[in-house]
Amino acid sequence: MNERLSTLSVAKFGGTSVADLPALNHCADIIVSDPSVRLVVVSAAAGVTNRLVELASGTLDETRRQLLLREVAAIEYAMLDRLDNPSAIAAELDGYLAEMDRLSQFLSQHPGEVESMDRLLSMGERCSSLLMTQVLLQRKMAAVNFDACLVVRTDDHFGRATPEIGAIGRLAREQLAPLVAHQVVVTQGFIGSDNRGRVTTLGRGGSDFSAALLAEGLGADNLAIWTDVDGIYSCDPRVVSRARPIQELSFNEAAEMATFGSKVLHPATILPAVRSGTSVFVGSTREPEKGGTWIRNRCDSKPVFRALSLRRHQTLLTCHSLNMLHAQGFLAELFAILARHRISVDLITTSEVSVALTLDQTGSDSSGRALISEALLEELSPLCRVEVEQDLALVAVIGNHIAHTAGIGLKVLEAMAGSNVRMICQGASAHNLCFLVGEEEGESVVRRLHDSLLPE
Numbered sequence: 001m002n003e004r005l006s007t008l009s010v011a012k013f014g015g016t017s018v019a020d021l022p023a024l025n026h027c028a029d030i031i032v033s034d035p036s037v038r039l040v041v042v043s044a045a046a047g048v049t050n051r052l053v054e055l056a057s058g059t060l061d062e063t064r065r066q067l068l069l070r071e072v073a074a075i076e077y078a079m080l081d082r083l084d085n086p087s088a089i090a091a092e093l094d095g096y097l098a099e100m101d102r103l104s105q106f107l108s109q110h111p112g113e114v115e116s117m118d119r120l121l122s123m124g125e126r127c128s129s130l131l132m133t134q135v136l137l138q139r140k141m142a143a144v145n146f147d148a149c150l151v152v153r154t155d156d157h158f159g160r161a162t163p164e165i166g167a168i169g170r171l172a173r174e175q176l177a178p179l180v181a182h183q184v185v186v187t188q189g190f191i192g193s194d195n196r197g198r199v200t201t202l203g204r205g206g207s208d209f210s211a212a213l214l215a216e217g218l219g220a221d222n223l224a225i226w227t228d229v230d231g232i233y234s235c236d237p238r239v240v241s242r243a244r245p246i247q248e249l250s251f252n253e254a255a256e257m258a259t260f261g262s263k264v265l266h267p268a269t270i271l272p273a274v275r276s277g278t279s280v281f282v283g284s285t286r287e288p289e290k291g292g293t294w295i296r297n298r299c300d301s302k303p304v305f306r307a308l309s310l311r312r313h314q315t316l317l318t319c320h321s322l323n324m325l326h327a328q329g330f331l332a333e334l335f336a337i338l339a340r341h342r343i344s345v346d347l348i349t350t351s352e353v354s355v356a357l358t359l360d361q362t363g364s365d366s367s368g369r370a371l372i373s374e375a376l377l378e379e380l381s382p383l384c385r386v387e388v389e390q391d392l393a394l395v396a397v398i399g400n401h402i403a404h405t406a407g408i409g410l411k412v413l414e415a416m417a418g419s420n421v422r423m424i425c426q427g428a429s430a431h432n433l434c435f436l437v438g439e440e441e442g443e444s445v446v447r448r449l450h451d452s453l454l455p456e
């Protein structure tokens, strides 16, 4: 960097924050009011990625394909048309929309062609960064639109690419640092490229992750995740109306919340922040004055019960095998097969002859492809008999010293009286106690637990 900035902040704006022109103007207000914000990371406008995922499926009839393209175009043009000077970027935006048409048509003829799928999915974020940059230029800010693929280097696992941290750090220092010294740089979340320059995506909700990786690469002091809630709450406010905002959280607690379903943060966001010591803020784009949640390495309060998370659509895999009895290597073999299918395991319990595990659904790729494939079941079949249960919900109690505080199990189970608890996991972390219940019971269990463990 030519000039050392006293404080460097990265601001990420999610889909609802860039959904229309008034929303983009709220983002601009935040950026203008804080001179430390030098890198802005944007998601696709709300609803766009879902439509692109459908377009990328390659299974649509022509009427549906045209309808989705028109809907995406309507979202983007509604913003373009209300700019002071739409002609400045109209041709570029038209180009992106034409590319969506071309790629979705190609995919109708070649369904499952993963390279084109990711290129198509990347278009939503490209439209947003183009529009966001123009809104900042309108405000007379020095701003530039920057292609995230130049810095966010990943492997070539299309749909759910893994970032290459070392390369991202080097590229951020070489390419981004000189730019942020002189202007606000606007870039896309969610997308990257492999070492052959092919566009990749990081999996659904991956813009938070992109912002955290870029903040790490730049050595930023702060990362702000601007969204549609004024911070992280003690539970999803859509599920528990009495949930309350949390002012300060530790990295550990935030990581547990994100992992176990608090959608406000992508689960991978915390690790880059931990590595680089970057503080993370979560706040509302529409109401920044309300404040929000700070996530830091250390925080003063360490309550036993901090929050609850609910993750729906859980799958429980129970693997039975008599070969497991007093044998070595069974779990190693099982996990090797799961790893080959890029499945990450969440909860696990074992008995003499069986092992039950839940699958991490945050690992589903950008197209939302199902994780349990026929190929996986086939590979597992010589090793064990597999039972698959779906329609479960994972409830996580998150806090501190959970593994070392007497009476917690009783308190939690009392609140669960009458519910069928399918699996319980506790002990590996001092920060969580997790269990599975039927999907239909998930919300009511969380509400009862909130009343009992986190009363006002």
Ligand SMILES: Nc1ncnc2c1ncn2[C@@H]1O[C@H](COP(=O)(O)OP(=O)(O)O)[C@@H](O)[C@H]1O
Pocket: 013, 014, 015, 016, 017, 043, 205, 226, 227, 228, 229, 231, 232, 233, 234, 235, 236, 237, 238, 261, 262, 263, 264, 265
């Ligand atoms: N514990 C929680 N605190 C706050 N919001 C939560 C929590 N758990 C889930 N959410 C949900 O996360 C949503 C914000 O995440 P998301 O929709 O991914 O935002 P964005 O599009 O800005 O990335 C909120 O609207 C809220 O309903």
Ligand SMILES: N[C@@H](CC(=O)OP(=O)(O)O)C(=O)O
Pocket: 013, 014, 015, 016, 043, 044, 049, 050, 124, 189, 190, 203, 204, 205, 206, 207, 208
């Ligand atoms: N647009 C991508 C990436 C993302 O992170 O979006 P959001 O910030 O709105 O959750 C998606 O919908 O998955």
